[in-house]
Structures are given as structure tokens and as C-alpha cells.
Amino acid sequence: MRHTGIRIEEVLELTRHSFIAYTLPTGEVVPMLQVAPSKTDAERLSLVSPELAEVLTSIIFRARASNAALPLVCAYDVFEQTWSPPMPFLFQRRYGNEDRPIGRSHIRECMVATSQATQITAAGGPLEWRTHDFRRIFVTDALRSGLPPHIAAKICGHALLDTTMGYAAIYPEDVIAHHRAFIARRRTERPSEEYRDLTATEWDEFLAHFELRKVALGTCGRDFGTPCAHENACVRCPLLRVDPVQMPRLEEIHANLGDRLQEAKDQGWLGEVAAIETTLVAAAQKLEAMRELTVRSATVRLGMPEVRRSVGRSSSGT
Structure with a gap:
């Protein structure tokens, strides 16, 4: 959820x-x-x-x-x-x-037990999680990350855009007021561009974002519609989800950085020394993350039954 x-x-x-x-x-x-x-x-x-x-x-x-x-x-x-x-x-x-299917009542019991175990309080009382809270968090994070509201509505299966925007109710009241004022201004300035039914082209652009996230060392976790804040320096980027298969490649990069660091020190390039040292630390962290992934217990296949090229490329019923 x-x-x-x-x-x-x-x-x-x-x-x-x-x-x-x-x-x-x-x-x-x-x-x-x-x-x-x-x-x-x-x-x-x-x-x-x-x-x-x-x-x-x-x-x-x-x-x-x-x-x-x-x-x-x-x-x-x-x-x-x-x-x-x-x-x-x-x-x-x-x-x-x-074997029996898990029902709603069991899910609610598990959430109550988990929320009580955390001992988190809100407004002077214990915080209790409900299943729909996680759907609201998902929508809220998507909108805050810059996802257009009409695409968020499509993903969540909302028939009305106002339903999607209403999920911001988990924010403090002043944040809600500022957000709604911002939305009102955008509706006035660009009503036909931002608040309308999703087109097939826009849905293709949204899916294409995930195609572009594949990089040499793994997968980029950058949000949809946002530029690369690290100028494609993937080794130093905290959004990079490393791929353990690429460990030899990263080890070569790490060794090469060591040679460049020594050269920079020999030549007195102090500015470059600082930059390389920062990249070396990030590369070491990525290597450690790769090693942790490789030592985890074996997983099983998800069991996807078929491959269909047309899936997800339509703005109609599905």
C-alpha cells in the first residue's frame, strides 16, 4: 500500500x-x-x-x-x-x-499491534495506523515529488482529480492552505495543461522516465519530472540503487580513483584532491552496499506468467 x-x-x-x-x-x-x-x-x-x-x-x-x-x-x-x-x-x-486467506480483521489487528509496539504518540495519544493511511502517504509523497496530479489520479484509480488532491489532508492546516492556493493559481494560469484527463502521450512519457533510470552501476531512484542534481555523477549520488552484478566495474572505478588521487597529490591539485576523496568515500559506500546485497538470503522468482509489450501503454480502461 x-x-x-x-x-x-x-x-x-x-x-x-x-x-x-x-x-x-x-x-x-x-x-x-x-x-x-x-x-x-x-x-x-x-x-x-x-x-x-x-x-x-x-x-x-x-x-x-x-x-x-x-x-x-x-x-x-x-x-x-x-x-x-x-x-x-x-x-x-x-x-x-x-491454508486460509488473510482477511481485513487480521490486517487491522496486525497494524494495531505494530503501532502500539512503536510507542509513537500524536496529539497526546498513541498513534494508530490504518490501512488507508498508507495510500494517503503514497499520494502525498508523489505530489510533493512533482508528479502531476492527473497522473497520480490515474495510478490510484481515482475517477475525480479532487479526490486525489484531497489526500493532502494529512498535512498541517497551514500547509494545506498554501498548497491549495498554489493549485488555484496554476488552474488560473494553465487550466488546460495541468488539470485534464491523462493522454496516451503523457502516460508514455511517464513510463519512459523509468526506462531512462537504468545506469551502468544500477538504477537511478530520481523522481519523475526532476533533473539530475548530481550532474550524472552516479558514484556519488545517494539515489543510486546499486546492482551487485556490477561490483567488478565499481571495483575498477575505485582503483582508478586511487591512482587519480595519488596523481593529484603529487601535482598539488588540492581542489581535485578534495573532489576525488569525496568520490572515493561514496564508491566505498556503494561497494559495501553491493556486498550486503550479495550476502542476503536467496530469493524466489515473482512468477510473472507472461510478457506483453502492450501493457501499460494505454490510457483507456487499464
């Missing part, structure tokens, strides 16, 4: 077949999450970030419990009052001698 903004009912309906492989024009295959129709009766897709992929891998590994595949279980829909056919739901657990 935090990484995709999907609703609790959509989370509990996720299955192994919810993962879709999308092939970028560069040939790279990225995972996407196919969200089944729920509140708005509209199917949609969400990109799976590296952090979310790691969490989903752990969930699949736990649910499989050393089996070849996820167990098939039936879930009861309290709103439609119907049972689903046997499906490989991600959120399930062992209960006695049978």
Missing part, C-alpha cells in the same frame, strides 16, 4: 498472476502489478519498485512454505457475499491443517 497506493481490498485480492512482465523498448523486462477492479470497477497497473519487489519475494517465499507453488485457497467477499474460486492468493497463512 505504501509503494503503490492500492486499497486494502485490492491488496487482499492479489495473486501470483497479478504480476505482469512489461518489456521496455531497451529490451529490459520490468515487473508491474495488475490491480483487479474494486471500488471504481477499473483495472489498472502499477510499477513494482526494487524495494517492493523484495518485499513481495519474501511474501511469496513465506506463502509457498517450501512447496513448488502457492496453495490454492478460496476467499469470501464480505461486500458481494460470494466465495472466490480456488486461487493462489499472496496473503494467506496456515491455520491448523489448512
Whole structure:
């Protein structure tokens, strides 16, 4: 919910077949999450970030419990009052001698227990998390990072833009007032450019941002619509998500930086010495991050059933 903004009912309906492989024009295959129709009766897709992929891998590994595949279980829909056919739901657990899907009540109990364990207080009382809070946090962070509101509405499955903008209610009142004043000014100046239905071209541009984030040492975590603040100096950039496969390449860069540092000291280039030392420290940190990733326990494949080039490139129903 935090990484995709999907609703609790959509989370509990996720299955192994919810993962879709999308092939970028560069040939790279990225995972996407196919969200089944729920509140708005509209199917949609969400990109799976590296952090979310790691969490989903752990969930699949736990649910499989050393089996070849996820167990098939039936879930009861309290709103439609119907049972689903046997499906490989991600959120399930062992209960006695049978596998059962995890329900809303169990999720609420887990969140209450977790919030109490943190002992975080707000307004003089204990802070309690609710499932919808994480959807609000996702939308709020997206808008603060510069994501256009109409694209955020598309990702979250909101039929009305005002619903998306209303998620800023978790801010203090003065911040809300300033934000709404800013939005009002933009609507006056550019009403047709910023507040309208999403076009296919804009959705393609949004997806193209993720294609451009692939760099030699890993993946750039830069937000959509923002320039590179580090002038493409990826070794020093804290937004770089390193790829352990590229460790030999980074080791070569680290060794080369050592040679350049010695040359700069010999020549008395003190300004360059400081810059190289900063890069050396960053390279060492990236190497350490790569080593930590390589020693982690083995993960399992997400089990995406097929590769469809057309997925995510449409502004219609999905």
C-alpha cells in the first residue's frame, strides 16, 4: 500500500498472476502489478519498485512454505457475499491443517499491534495506523515529488482529480492552505495543461522516465519530472540503487580513483584532491552496499506468467 497506493481490498485480492512482465523498448523486462477492479470497477497497473519487489519475494517465499507453488485457497467477499474460486492468493497463512486467506480483521489487528509496539504518540495519544493511511502517504509523497496530479489520479484509480488532491489532508492546516492556493493559481494560469484527463502521450512519457533510470552501476531512484542534481555523477549520488552484478566495474572505478588521487597529490591539485576523496568515500559506500546485497538470503522468482509489450501503454480502461 505504501509503494503503490492500492486499497486494502485490492491488496487482499492479489495473486501470483497479478504480476505482469512489461518489456521496455531497451529490451529490459520490468515487473508491474495488475490491480483487479474494486471500488471504481477499473483495472489498472502499477510499477513494482526494487524495494517492493523484495518485499513481495519474501511474501511469496513465506506463502509457498517450501512447496513448488502457492496453495490454492478460496476467499469470501464480505461486500458481494460470494466465495472466490480456488486461487493462489499472496496473503494467506496456515491455520491448523489448512491454508486460509488473510482477511481485513487480521490486517487491522496486525497494524494495531505494530503501532502500539512503536510507542509513537500524536496529539497526546498513541498513534494508530490504518490501512488507508498508507495510500494517503503514497499520494502525498508523489505530489510533493512533482508528479502531476492527473497522473497520480490515474495510478490510484481515482475517477475525480479532487479526490486525489484531497489526500493532502494529512498535512498541517497551514500547509494545506498554501498548497491549495498554489493549485488555484496554476488552474488560473494553465487550466488546460495541468488539470485534464491523462493522454496516451503523457502516460508514455511517464513510463519512459523509468526506462531512462537504468545506469551502468544500477538504477537511478530520481523522481519523475526532476533533473539530475548530481550532474550524472552516479558514484556519488545517494539515489543510486546499486546492482551487485556490477561490483567488478565499481571495483575498477575505485582503483582508478586511487591512482587519480595519488596523481593529484603529487601535482598539488588540492581542489581535485578534495573532489576525488569525496568520490572515493561514496564508491566505498556503494561497494559495501553491493556486498550486503550479495550476502542476503536467496530469493524466489515473482512468477510473472507472461510478457506483453502492450501493457501499460494505454490510457483507456487499464
